[in-house]
Amino acid sequence: MEFKNSKGIFQQIADNLCDRILLGEYSVGDKVPSVREQAANIGVNHNTVMRTYTELQREEIISNKRGIGFFVAEDAPLRILAVRRQEFFEFTLPDLIDQIELLKITKSDVKTLITKLEENENK
Amino acid sequence: MEFKNSKGIFQQIADNLCDRILLGEYSVGDKVPSVREQAANIGVNHNTVMRTYTELQREEIISNKRGIGFFVAEDAPLRILAVRRQEFFEFTLPDLIDQIELLKITKSDVKTLITKLEENENK
Amino acid sequence: MEFKNSKGIFQQIADNLCDRILLGEYSVGDKVPSVREQAANIGVNHNTVMRTYTELQREEIISNKRGIGFFVAEDAPLRILAVRRQEFFEFTLPDLIDQIELLKITKSDVKTLITKLEENENK
Amino acid sequence: MEFKNSKGIFQQIADNLCDRILLGEYSVGDKVPSVREQAANIGVNHNTVMRTYTELQREEIISNKRGIGFFVAEDAPLRILAVRRQEFFEFTLPDLIDQIELLKITKSDVKTLITKLEENENK
């Protein structure tokens, strides 16, 4: 796993795990990889993963059974989705519109985007 | 000027100045506000502005006449536009598509975006 | 470490570190002294060292592992050597020739230089 | 005339004028270009030239006749030569030897330098 410099590593790990939960890779009640396992997988210090898990636990996205591991919490996908969608409409979309205007991005430039959307809607 | 926590202040100042150049507020050859004037304007330390200007100078977006000030460099708008568009198509757009898919954003959700695009194109 | 007035301190620190890398004092992959440790060693402010390291990182001479430290980058010695030699042949040598001509420096004046060269070559 | 960023502009102007005196372009007693003329020639502020001339006057390399102009002083070439040669042997040459060693510059690399020297000596 590669990291950008702009965001914190622990944040990127959290985002990645949330993505996997949204994708159904981990379902509600599933055990997520242990701190040390996860750390080994992605090649970071286990403290960093621990911090990620602690943070996600605080957001009630995963829960901890002592001595056993961390598990995907009830309603985790919904909770993640809600936060993400809010961020999307509040920050991502407005920023995007500003950029499109400033950079003179045209409709044809984002044709692939539209196509993608159509497919998504027709499912 | 208000700052977000996610990016460095000096980066946001740079982005802001680039935006103004793209908008034509500062044309090629124009003097941009002096380091200390700019610092006073936006309420930051002059070192922070200095860092911004040094960085922009390295990117050949502004240039320096010693003891006189910083000036918008030749081709600065084109250069900014090129970088910004590249970032857009390489990072922003793919990320956006991933998010749309993941968050199940629908066509109607982004109707405002489409409308904006149409207007922009018909100008 | 003593500094000349002609160049910036941060530049002299950079040159010094590059010299050490060329001399093999720090090999590829080695950790270089931490920003604050280096600052203490040579009696300057940590910001000054930080500026040096940031610059050297931009030139891909050292690289950074977050929260751990700076390390001598792959190919750093070659890269330094290339830059230094280019500077030598493009600036130092022509300047030298001009000066020799202008100042009427004679062969015997630079005998020590020649001797040094012979020794170097015969090694 | 182009300027490097490493040295002060006024210093570079002074060096340039001294070079011309050594080359005999301006002989002892000759009038050197007026402050404003010189400023126009090389495209800098006249204050900068004034500072150069004041400095050179302090070093007794040029002298001022009020209302008429600046003139190359008695012994100016000798004086310049003395300073320059001292700088050469005290700083330039030792630095050069260090660099040659560090950069593994060989005899053949500096063959042009040697050739130049021979020619110079045989004159």
Add this chain to the structure above:
DNA sequence: GTGGTCTAGACCACC
């Protein structure tokens, strides 16, 4: 007044 560099000290995120 304008850039440029440095110091001192603080605070944060991350390991």
Add this chain to the structure above:
DNA sequence: GTGGTCTAGACCACA
């Protein structure tokens, strides 16, 4: 402990 950023304030060279 390690990098990274920012502030405050000072001093210098230059125009």
